[in-house]
Structures are given as C-alpha cells and as structure tokens.
Amino acid sequence: MTARIREFLKHRQDEGPCLVVDTDVIRENFQAFASALPDTKVYYAVKANPAPEILSLLAEMGSCFDVASIAELRAALAAGAGPERISYGNTIKKESDIAAAFGLGVTMFAVDCEAEVEKVARAAPGSRVVCRIRCDGTGAEWPLSRKFGCEPEFAADILEFAHRSGLLAYGISFHVGSQQQNVQAWDAALASAAAVFRTCSERGIMLSMVNLGGGFPAKYLRKTPKLESYGRAIFRALRRHFGNRIPETIIEPGRGMVGNAGVIEAEVVLIARRSPEDEVRWVYLDIGKFHGLAETIEESIRYPIRTRKDRDEMAPCVLAGPTCDSVDVLYEKSPYPLPVSLAIGDKVLIEAAGAYTASYSSVGFNGFPPLQQYVI
Numbered sequence: 001m002t003a004r005i006r007e008f009l010k011h012r013q014d015e016g017p018c019l020v021v022d023t024d025v026i027r028e029n030f031q032a033f034a035s036a037l038p039d040t041k042v043y044y045a046v047k048a049n050p051a052p053e054i055l056s057l058l059a060e061m062g063s064c065f066d067v068a069s070i071a072e073l074r075a076a077l078a079a080g081a082g083p084e085r086i087s088y089g090n091t092i093k094k095e096s097d098i099a100a101a102f103g104l105g106v107t108m109f110a111v112d113c114e115a116e117v118e119k120v121a122r123a124a125p126g127s128r129v130v131c132r133i134r135c136d137g138t139g140a141e142w143p144l145s146r147k148f149g150c151e152p153e154f155a156a157d158i159l160e161f162a163h164r165s166g167l168l169a170y171g172i173s174f175h176v177g178s179q180q181q182n183v184q185a186w187d188a189a190l191a192s193a194a195a196v197f198r199t200c201s202e203r204g205i206m207l208s209m210v211n212l213g214g215g216f217p218a219k220y221l222r223k224t225p226k227l228e229s230y231g232r233a234i235f236r237a238l239r240r241h242f243g244n245r246i247p248e249t250i251i252e253p254g255r256g257m258v259g260n261a262g263v264i265e266a267e268v269v270l271i272a273r274r275s276p277e278d279e280v281r282w283v284y285l286d287i288g289k290f291h292g293l294a295e296t297i298e299e300s301i302r303y304p305i306r307t308r309k310d311r312d313e314m315a316p317c318v319l320a321g322p323t324c325d326s327v328d329v330l331y332e333k334s335p336y337p338l339p340v341s342l343a344i345g346d347k348v349l350i351e352a353a354g355a356y357t358a359s360y361s362s363v364g365f366n367g368f369p370p371l372q373q374y375v376i
Contacts, residue, residue, distance in 0.1 A: 001263050001306075001351060008376055009265055017266040017287040018372040021049070021354050023057050025261035030061050033216075033253055036231030040249040043087055045214055046072040048254030048355040049262075053375035055079035058257075066252040070097050073104065083107070087211075089173070089252065091116060091132050091148055099123035110173055110211075112150045114161050121165035128170035129162045130211055131155045133196070135189040137177030141217075141300050149174065152192035156199040163205050171209030171247065172196050178255060179301065180215035183225050183233040187240070194241035209248040210238075216251070218259025218352050221302045227256070255355040262354025264292065264371070268346045269322055280335055281317040285348065288321010288328040292353070292361035292371040296330040304351040309339035323366040 002022045009020065033042050043066040044058050050072060055065070059080040067073045068090035076086055083105030088098070091112040098109065102124035109120050112132040120129055134149035150158060159169040172193040176185040190210070197207050212234060217224045238246050270284040287293060295301040305319075316335035321328035330336075338348075361371035 001349060004376055005263050008374065009263075012265075012374075014267075016369065016372065017264060017285075017291070018374060019262050019264045019292065019353060019358050021051065021054065021258065021262040021373065021375045023053060023261070023375060025354075026054060026057060026258055027061065029253075029257050029261070030058060030063060032227050033251065033257070036227045037234065037249070037251060039246075040212070040251050043089075043211075043250050043252045044257055045089075045252045045254030046076060047359060049258045049357075049359055050075050051358065051373060051375050052079060054258060055081075059085075064250070070100050073101055073106065077104065087130075087250070087252075089211075093119065095119040095123050102127065108170065111158065111162070112148060114158055117158060117162045117165060117167065121162070121167055125166055126168065128168045129159070130171045130173045130209065131158050131162075131169075131196075132173045132175075132211075133189070133192055135174045135176060135192065136185075137175075137180075138182070138185070141177075141179035141181070141220075141222075152196060155196045156203065159196070159200055159207070160203055160205060169200065169205050169207060171207050171211065173211030173213060175213035175252075176215040178215060179217045179220075181217060181222070181224060183229045184237075185215065186212060186230075186234050187237040190234075190237045190241045197242070197247070207247065209250065212249055212251045214252045214254050214256070216253050216256030218255045218355060220352050221304055257355075259355040260352050262352070262357065264350040264353040264357065266348050266350060268342060268344055268348065271342065271344060279315075281315070281338075282320060283317045283336075283338060283342065284320050284322055285330075286322050286368075287350075287371065288323055288330065290321065290323055290325065290328060290361075290363070290365040291368055292357035293321065293330060293350075294360040295356050299331055299333055302331070302334075302336075303353060305336065305338070306349040306351060307339055307342060307346060309341045309346070312339040312341045314338065315340050322368065325366075 043064040056079045064085040065076040066089040133152045174189045314337040319330040358373040
C-alpha cells in the first residue's frame with residue numbers, strides 16, 4: 001500500500017467498502033513495460049480497469065488500447081486516444097458493433113474463425129485483421145479456456161480467407177493465460193505464430209504483426225518474476241523463431257498495469273463458528289464475489305489481506321462475502337490465515353486489487369451497491 005493510499009483512507013468517511021487506486025503506481029508500471037519491451041507497443045487492456053482517470057493518464061503517456069466493446073472504445077476515445085491507437089481485440093462482436101467501431105475510425109479487429117471474418121469484411125471493408133490462435137496456458141493462475149482462439153494450424157486458412165475477402169491479413173495474436181508465472185510461456189506460442197507466418201508467406205500473404213497478449217502478473221501472495229525477465233525471455237523467443245525478421249509486436253497488459261496500484265478497504269461484518277468443535281472460523285466481509293472479488297472463483301487469485309492485528313496469533317478461517325448466495329465464499333478450500341483477535345467491525349485491506357475488481361462489480365446484487373472506486 002502506498003503512502004498516498006494510506007493517507008486517503010485515513011481521512012475517508014466510512015461509506016462501505018471501496019477501492020483506492022494510486023495513479024503514480026500506474027505511471028511507474030507503464031514506464032517499466034516500455035523499458036522491458038522497448039520495441040513493443042503497449043495496448044492497455046481496458047477491461048482490467050476502465051476508470052476515466054486511468055485511461056486519460058495512459059493516453060497522455062502514449063499508450064494504445066485494447067477494447068472489447070463499443071463502450072470501452074468510446075471510453076478510450078474520450079480519454080484522448082485516436083482510433084489509430086485502438087485495437088478491437090474481442091473475437092466475439094456483433095456486426096453492428098464492428099460497423100460502429102469502423103465508423104469511429106478503428107481499423108484493427110481480432111478474429112478466430114471465418115464467420116467473424118465475414119462480419120468484418122461486410123462492416124469494416126479493407127480493415128486489418130489479426131487471427132487469434134489457441135495456446136497452452138500452463139503456468140497461469142487464471143488460465144484461459146477454449147472460448148477464444150483457433151487451433152494454430154487453421155489460422156493460415158482464416159487469414160487467407162480474410163485476404164480473399166478484401167481485408168488486410170495483418171498478424172497473429174494469442175494469450176498465454178492471466179497471471180502467468182512462467183517467463184518461457186511465450187516461446188511455444190511464438191513458435192506457432194512463426195509457423196503461420198511461414199505458411200501465409202508461401203501463399204503470397206505477408207503478415208506484419210504479432211500480438212503477444214497479456215499475462216504479465218501482478219504481485220499477490222506468490223513471488224513473481226521481474227518484468228525484465230519476461231522481456232528478455234520474449235525477445236529471445238522472437239529471435240529463435242523469427243530470426244532477423246522480427247515482426248512488429250504489441251502487448252496487452254491489464255492486470256500487470258493496474259493490479260498493484262489498488263487497495264480495497266473492507267469491514268468484518270460477522271465472525272462465526274458452525275459448531276462448538278469447529279476450529280475454523282467463518283469471517284464475513286462487506287464485500288464478496290458479486291461486488292468486486294469475482295476472481296476468487298476456484299480460489300484462482302489469492303489476494304494479500306492485511307489487518308492492524310497481523311502481529312497477533314494467526315489461525316485459518318473461511319472467508320466469505322455478505323450476500324445471501326451460497327456461492328459467495330472467497331477462500332474455503334485453502335482457508336486464509338487471519339488474526340485470532342480479529343473482531344466484528346475491524347477493517348481489512350485487500351491489496352493488489354486494482355485490476356478486475358471495480359470492473360466486475362457492476363450490478364447491485366442483493367441491494368449491495370457496486371464497489372466504490374477512488375482514483376488518486
């Protein structure tokens with residue numbers, strides 16, 4: 001937690017749980033990405049945290065943006081990014097949304113099947129298309145499913161179809177899985193991308209770009225490699241698979257850009273035991289899965305949680321949210337150690353919560369309002 005966040009919380013009026021994001025940390029993170037991958041353009045993944053203050057800061061620093069909807073696209077434009085700095089990276093788009101994006105000046109679209117190519121060809125003629133391929137997400141704490149990306153051997157056919165449809169077959173994209181701990185994870189994906197480049201070249205189609213995706217981790221409880229290690233490993237993989245003809249590259253950091261910039265302050269609502277013999281307490285907070293902590297599903301993301309009593313004796317507990325839904329349990333498979341002296345009304349700080357918290361908290365389920373966010 002930064003000194004600026006600590007000072008803000010000290011003077012804040014208590015109105016329920018809140019997320020506080022320090023833009024100084026985001027500024028440092030952007031500079032770190034630019035330094036670790038100096039020849040790669042940064043396309044911030046807006047879905048991680050679309051706060052206008054964050055988008056404006058990044059636009060001012062020269063960032064590009066990866067958007068998944070028209071609303072995100074309009075937010076990036078409003079923040080000062082021109083359409084040439086925006087990629088419509090969602091492979092699942094209504095044709096009307098493609099047309100709207102094209103009308104606003106966006107000309108780069110992700111696809112992963114011929115049906116999506118057909119929509120782009122009709123609604124955004126002459127645009128650049130990037131074919132997303134599926135890759136192994138081993139090493140990621142939040143692996144991505146088969147929902148996105150074609151098998152690599154099918155990508156050249158899709159790009160050739162795009163070429164014949166009057167579009168510019170521009171490149172390949174992939175995502176190695178969110179919160180990727182393995183710095184070598186990009187190697188196999190780049191090998192697949194290089195193979196597609198070669199196949200397309202043999203068909204007279206010269207691809208230009210590789211979208212390296214996201215996956216760069218925020219620091220939660222596990223120790224993570226330094227960003228410089230990712231940059232070195234990715235560059236080595238590019239040289240290994242592309243030789244001296246390294247393509248244009250872009251990255252789409254989201255979690256790695258804003259995750260460690262935010263802290264959630266929450267309150268203990270209830271502490272209970274289910275029987276006199278039960279050694280594990282249930283600790284209920286005024287925030288849960290439905291109000292910002294969706295990534296605790298399957299306990300994939302384990303946030304660092306701090307209290308003012310962390311020097312006291314610790315004991316494992318089940319951590320849960322306040323709603324009437326039984327799914328609203330955060331950590332039960334692996335109980336979370338919290339102070340034995342923790343009491344109802346105590347504050348807890350959930351650290352590294354700047355990404356995928358406020359953006360997931362969009363519906364007032366059970367009447368609890370969406371997570372309040374302050375960007376300082």
